[in-house]
Amino acid sequence: MRWAIQPGESPLFGSVRGCDEFEQRVLRFDAASDEQVNEADDEVLYVLSGRGSATIGGDEVALSPGTAVYVAQGSAWRVDEADGLEVLSVLVRDPLPADGKTHAIVAVDGVEAGAATAGRAFRLLATPELGCQSVTQFVGYIPVVRAPDHFHKYDEVVYVLEGDGRLHVDGETVPLRAGTCVHLPAGLVHCLENVGPGEMRVLGVFRPAGSPAEAYYPDGTAAAY
16 A cells, blocks of 8 residues: 555655655654755654754753654754654655744643543644644544544655554545554545554544645545544
């Protein structure tokens, strides 16, 4: 199935895999890094594991699992200290203007959860309200259930943070586990199923920005929750 990449496979989703909106990368640091400036793309980051510190847009930031960072195109960032630091980066191609905002930092545990379909919940990270005009970044929480098949009007890349499940698309099914990447183009009817035994957590980035709760059944009617 071309919509999923299993742990250990590379590259992740980007233009070479038919995903022109985004490029996913897993960045690993065990020491300080050089300064990085991307003049073309916005970037949203999420700390997967390890700890460290960084300077982002001139601000010193502590990094730990669950730290999310938005960096606008042309803004500088670097890692100052790192201990087994692993970060998921998603580059956002052709971003919208940031209206003067250079960066934002969010801790996932400090964000109030919202509700989505089939008992799912989410916490918003990078959003237009924080200056990230092009995309919404969020962590989703999926209970042990198979939700009805549905689609979104946005283009999305997903990284499975925790749990085991299955992705169902067009009669095909592939396993999901920590480290699996998924690309869901706008309009693709799909279902992410959590097979248990515990909760599944996923990190999503989608464009255009909006609410992760917005979904539609295959007949086009809005999903109920």
